[in-house]
Amino acid sequence: MIKHILTSILCLATLIGFSQEKIKVVSSASIFQDMAKNIGGDKITSMSIVPIGRDPHTYTPKPSDVELVSSADLILINGLTFEGWITELIENSGTKAKIILISEGVEPIISQKYHNASDPHAWMDAINGVKYVYNISAGLASIDPDNALFYADNGVKYNAEIKNAHNYIKNQIATIPIEQRILITSHDAFQYYGRAYDITLNAIMGISTESEAQSKDVQRVINVIKEKKVPAVFIESTINPQMLQQIANDTGVKIGGELYADSLGDEDSEASTYLKLLTHNTDVIVNALTGTSIKRTKIDSDDTSNNLWIYVGLGAMMLLSLLFLVVKINN
Ligand SMILES: [Zn+2]
Known part of the structure; x- marks a missing residue:
């Protein structure tokens, strides 16, 4: 009897587990895997085909990559000739996953050296990164509409951080x-x-x-x-x-x-x-x-400017006191 009850509980737990199964998002490279993780949070598992430290331009897919792609719900690709090997990998896997071109909407830089080729490294401009985030959160919402608000909200928060990074880069490069x-x-x-x-x-x-x-x-x-x-x-x-x-x-x-x-x-x-x-x-x-x-330069320059304002303030106060004194004596 107890055995039957335990088996039933186990079956029920498994069923609940299945119904809450996470969305499997497979990205071509680790940068996009990280973007997806920031937007999908605990609703997704985020994986990358090309491992960290490997070169996505020259990557050769392994048999395990075919399995990874075939079991995906959503596949994120950069396009712009970044991962030329991925089309064949997707075809060979027979995957039913939705495929999202995450660089959609960026203004591509055309290669000066190669005919008919676009520069793929669009994410290196943080404002393009913001567009990637919109595309990924829209892709997630399209296959999991129940959590569309969750993805949109995370996307907005993440994009605020990316825009901060953009301003930081702009200000820092301007110091050179x-x-x-x-x-x-x-x-x-x-x-x-x-x-x-x-x-x-x-x-x-x-x-x-x-x-x-x-x-x-x-x-x-x-x-x-x-x-x-x-x-x-x-x-x-x-x-x-x-x-x-x-x-x-x-x-x-x-x-x-x-x-x-x-x-x-x-x-x-x-x-x-x-x-x-x-x-x-x-x-x-x-x-x-x-x-x-x-970092040193930044703190130093902030300190100097703060000190300058303190001296200006003190000087102004002394001048006013002196003026007050002169007026009082004359009266
Ligand atoms: Zn490259």
Whole structure:
């Protein structure tokens, strides 16, 4: 008897469990996985096909990726030639998932180097990130309308944080003197960042990492470093730093730090989320190109301006007292 009751309870619990099953969201890359997590909260499980630290341009899907995609409810892809391998993966998986192009609505940058290709790295401009968030929350609402308000609300809150990050980047990059605002990286992932935050770009490789850099590309970058007296170049978390290290050795410039463009960093890193990626990259760039520490400069300059106002206030009070005294004596 007890056994029957226990079995019934177990069945009921399983049924309830199934009815509350989370929406399975599969993103092509870790940055979008993090965006989805911020919007979907505990209503979804958010997963990425390309693991953290791997290069999404050159990724080769594994058999387990076919299973992952086939069991998804929602698939988030960047498009703009970022994950060229994903169309075949989706076809092979036979998935019934809804597919959302999360870069919908951004103004694409057309590649100068490749014919008919768009630069995929639109998320590097935080205002494009805001558009990604709208697209993801609308996608979630379309397959789970009962929680549409929840997704919309989370999207609005998350976007407020992204806009704060946008203002932070804008203000910080503006502290670099315009002639020093030259960003040299391994691959051309910062064009949207450069357009939004007014910094000139130069990269050894193109907007994809699929083709090898040629010696003329290396020479072009070396010429820019020498002509413009660029103080630092930047390696990227998903790309072998060997070539940039060679350039740094040959020209005597330093490696300004590691930037994150196509992948988040792991949990312990300074770029473990999309928001952290944006601000971390900016801090590294500003520190290396100005040769100062941002946080220190910011606090110092705030202190100086606060002190200035205190002195102005005290001076005004003393003048008024003196005036009052003079008037009183004359009377
Ligand atoms: Zn890239």
